[in-house]
Amino acid sequence: MTGCVKGFALDRRKTLVLPRLTVIIHLCGFLVLLYSLSMLPPMLVALVNKERSMFAFLTTFVVFASLGGASWAMTRRSNIQLKTRDGFIIIVLFWLLFSLISALPFWLNADVHMPFADALFEGVSGITTTGATVLNDVSDIPRSMLYYRAQLNYIGGLGVIVLAVAVLPLLGIGGMKLYQSEMPGPFKEERLTPRLADTSKSLWFTYLLLGLLCTVSFRAAGMQWFDALCHGLSTVSLGGFSTRNESIGYFDSNAIEMVAGIFSLLSAVNFTLYFVALSKWSLKPFRKNAELKFFLLVVAIVALITTFEVYRAGMYGLTDSFVHAFFLTSSMITDNGLSTGDYARWPSHTIVFLLSASFFGGCVGSTCGGIKALRVLILFKQSRHELHQLAHPRALYSIKVGGALINDRVVRSVGSFFFLYAACTFFFIWALNLMGYDLLTSYASVAACINNMGLGFGETAQGFGTLSDGAKYLLCSAMLLGRLEIYPVLILLSRVFWRA
Numbered sequence: 001m002t003g004c005v006k007g008f009a010l011d012r013r014k015t016l017v018l019p020r021l022t023v024i025i026h027l028c029g030f031l032v033l034l035y036s037l038s039m040l041p042p043m044l045v046a047l048v049n050k051e052r053s054m055f056a057f058l059t060t061f062v063v064f065a066s067l068g069g070a071s072w073a074m075t076r077r078s079n080i081q082l083k084t085r086d087g088f089i090i091i092v093l094f095w096l097l098f099s100l101i102s103a104l105p106f107w108l109n110a111d112v113h114m115p116f117a118d119a120l121f122e123g124v125s126g127i128t129t130t131g132a133t134v135l136n137d138v139s140d141i142p143r144s145m146l147y148y149r150a151q152l153n154y155i156g157g158l159g160v161i162v163l164a165v166a167v168l169p170l171l172g173i174g175g176m177k178l179y180q181s182e183m184p185g186p187f188k189e190e191r192l193t194p195r196l197a198d199t200s201k202s203l204w205f206t207y208l209l210l211g212l213l214c215t216v217s218f219r220a221a222g223m224q225w226f227d228a229l230c231h232g233l234s235t236v237s238l239g240g241f242s243t244r245n246e247s248i249g250y251f252d253s254n255a256i257e258m259v260a261g262i263f264s265l266l267s268a269v270n271f272t273l274y275f276v277a278l279s280k281w282s283l284k285p286f287r288k289n290a291e292l293k294f295f296l297l298v299v300a301i302v303a304l305i306t307t308f309e310v311y312r313a314g315m316y317g318l319t320d321s322f323v324h325a326f327f328l329t330s331s332m333i334t335d336n337g338l339s340t341g342d343y344a345r346w347p348s349h350t351i352v353f354l355l356s357a358s359f360f361g362g363c364v365g366s367t368c369g370g371i372k373a374l375r376v377l378i379l380f381k382q383s384r385h386e387l388h389q390l391a392h393p394r395a396l397y398s399i400k401v402g403g404a405l406i407n408d409r410v411v412r413s414v415g416s417f418f419f420l421y422a423a424c425t426f427f428f429i430w431a432l433n434l435m436g437y438d439l440l441t442s443y444a445s446v447a448a449c450i451n452n453m454g455l456g457f458g459e460t461a462q463g464f465g466t467l468s469d470g471a472k473y474l475l476c477s478a479m480l481l482g483r484l485e486i487y488p489v490l491i492l493l494s495r496v497f498w499r500a
Contacts, residue, residue: 023086025075026076027090028071028094029067029068029069029072030072031068032071035155036060036061036068038151039058039105042105042144042147043057045143045144046144049142052110052142054144057105057148060101060104060105060108088491088492092484092489092492095483099123102126103120104123105145105148106119106122111141111145112142117472117473118465118472120472120476121134121464122135124479124480125241125479126152126156126239127152129240129452129483130369130479131153131234131239131337131455132454132456132463133241134463135465136463137245138243138244146226146230146243149230149234150230150239150241153234154236154237156239156483157238157239158204158367203271206271206274206278207236207367210266210274213263214231214235214259215232217259218232218235221259222256231243231248232263234338235260235338236263236267237267238267238268238452239337240331240337246341247338247339247341248260249341257326260327261326265330265362267366267367268362268366268368269286269362270291270366271365273292290402291373291374291377295363295373298333298373302354303325303329305353306329306350307326309325309353310324315345315346332358332453332455333354333358333362335452343455348457351457355448355455358447358448358451359451368452370451370452370482371417375414378406378411378414379414382411399411417487420490421450424486425446425447428450428475428478429442429443431474435470435471437459438459440457441457444461445464445467446478449475450481450482451482452483
């Protein structure tokens with residue numbers, strides 16, 4: 001009798017697992033096919049410039065378009081519905097595939113000569129919008145590769161999953177579970193429009209418009225069109241890849257630094273605010289948003305402190321101190337990662353201060369990394385709430401943000417996320433330190449990667465190419481954890497998740 005029960009349970013588990021596996025393979029195949037199309041624009045750039053890089057992009061496109069298309073076609077079925085666990089598995093699995101596909105053109109390109117560890121690091125850094133690079137001289141690589149690096153930032157900025165859910169309804173697949181797993185922030189259930197596909201299209205329209213404005217602004221400030229395009233893509237995505245070794249500092253222009261700083265801040269704003277503001281033709285959504293006010297207040301404080309410290313060090317005059325401090329503050333606190341050419345010569349305590357500010361991040365629903373301003377604001381209000389509760393134990397207090405009541409579930413989620421984020425950060429710093437790197441290098445490198453910010457310090461101030469392969473793989477893990485905001489990865493390591 002017991003054997004019959006066990007056999008029944010085993011058969012039941014198989015009948016549950018196999019359809020779910022089909023769903024996962026089907027969607028991953030479709031997403032790989034979709035992402036393989038991103039090899040066509042850099043392949044066109046290589047063809048126009050008569051570069052051998054074209055073969056690296058062509059090979060990547062053919063291999064993954066074939067694999068993705070075959071997997072999608074062979075598992076095609078009707079009435080597929082995603083469950084929560086399917087969303088988490090697909091997101092993590094696809095981002096691993098995402099990283100591998102992104103790395104392949106670097107590895108196959110004969111003009112770049114990258115070992116696999118370096119290629120993977122560059123690919124993961126690009127697609128997670130980290131912007132950390134292992135290349136010693138980016139100005140010496142083909143133009144198609146420079147464009148490809150900027151495109152990686154741009155595609156990774158809002159997430160290819162959000163693009164994918166715009167067309168998933170055409171396949172008869174509900175994409176809400178994917179969307180909830182991918183979008184940053186504690187309020188993942190919110191939508192801009194009743195239909196998820198419309199939400200995704202609205203986000204991408206806003207994203208494209210901001211990218212166009214940024215590119216035109218860089219051109220007007222003095223960049224050539226190619227540089228303006230690449231920096232426009234990497235700035236709006238808060239990715240940080242540049243076409244120059246000195247990054248923005250190469251251009252030695254206050255106007256260009258101001259454009260980069262302003263668009264870094266604009267890209268760190270919740271994209272839903274842009275959608276609502278455009279649909280209503282009103283700036284009221286920006287003026288009323290509590291998170292945005294808090295974010296801008298913190299940016300102003302950090303920028304003023306940085307300006308004072310740089311001016312006090314005697315590096316620049318007052319005007320230049322403000323411009324450079326505003327730009328680097330905007331770049332690092334939003335986790336963009338574009339820099340001045342000489343930032344490594346700034347006072348060490350100032351750089352450590354800005355590295356710490358990178359944990360703050362921008363607003364939820366933006367392309368930035370870090371903890372996010374809304375979470376920090378909720379933690380601040382929760383701490384103040386506890387102080388009031390201790391002073392008046394019988395009083396009834398509630399936590400509100402912008403007049404909206406924050407329920408206990410969100411408060412618990414924010415507190416848990418903050419703990420896990422800090423724990424993962426400490427683990428990566430400890431592991432890097434065990435590999436033989438000093439504490440400053442370990443802290444700066446981990447802050448650059450887990451916050452998807454990209455600017456190192458100490459041994460990694462000039463780039464991450466000097467790190468060992470083991471350190472590069474470790475920091476790739478930190479970048480992916482930061483991009484996926486910890487939970488989707490950790491939940492797959494939980495036994496509870498895999499119980500039937």
